[in-house]
Amino acid sequence: MMKNQKAKKTILWILAVVFLTSVWSKNNYHNVLLSDSSLPTTDNQTKYSSNVIPGLIQAEDYDIGGATIAYFDGTTSNLGNVYRSENVDVQKTFDTGGGYNVGWIEKGEWLEYTINSISGGTYDIKLRVAAVTDTIKNLNFQLDGIDLGTASFYGTDSWQNWTTVKLRNVDIQGGNNKVLRLNMFSGGFNINWVEFVRTGQSSLSSDSKLDVTSNASSLDINASHSGLSCNINIESEWENGFVARVDVCNKGKVSKKSWTASWQFDDDSRLNNGWSSNFSGDNPYIATPLAWNSTLHPNQCVSFGFQSSKGSLDAPSTNISCN
């Protein structure tokens, strides 16, 4: 009898403990969910290595925090199976300096890097990449959600034949603990590192909340007597080529029915192809409008673009004129 009562008591105790534990854990789980949804995900994100701007950031040193917080990768596991054991695909690199590169990159993937300190200024962003296929690739840079621009580049014939692509004249605001994100607008290439090289003072004041200016750099502005002005912007460049956008604007007081832009590279840079215009000539070149971008009303601008091989000069000065 005594034994039975003791057993009953023990069972009741166990049931009470189980019940209380389940109530506690339910509440606690609820609290965890609440706190998770009310806090930014960056709270779970920390640096993998110390990064500063200006400076060089290794692609494989993306932040700690896991999938959809510090990175997004399209395949489970690290397909390179070295350096880190997450979903981001890392392999040993044969580039100068050794180390590792991120590979198996798919469109839509992204990587984030906490930057401990940023010195405000104008920067060139260098990107070390390699790819087999010769289709155009696009990688977009964001800093704390602000778009810094998109680098475009082509293949290098081999997964381990490396080239440095550059985005020029990017204005970056100074600060601490900002998150750099690399958005893979295309797939099919490898990244070894990204380097921010300071080239000048920023046009932004230190406490300005203004967005950064575009990545385009202005080579030359040459207003002609006709009231039309032309401006060539290098939108992206790589070791032996670049893509440029030309803006043709009507600064006059009357509408123009047509326009002509002409320019000459002062080195052996040569046009490979172009868009949104008819092209003729062979350095000097002449661009004339298509039907849809022929008329220019006062203060209206139209744009056309071209891709060119790069000559001996890093930035060929291009004297463009419009009439």
Ligand SMILES: [Ca+2]
């Ligand atoms: Ca993967």
Ligand SMILES: [Ca+2]
């Ligand atoms: Ca991947």
Ligand SMILES: [Ca+2]
């Ligand atoms: Ca690397």
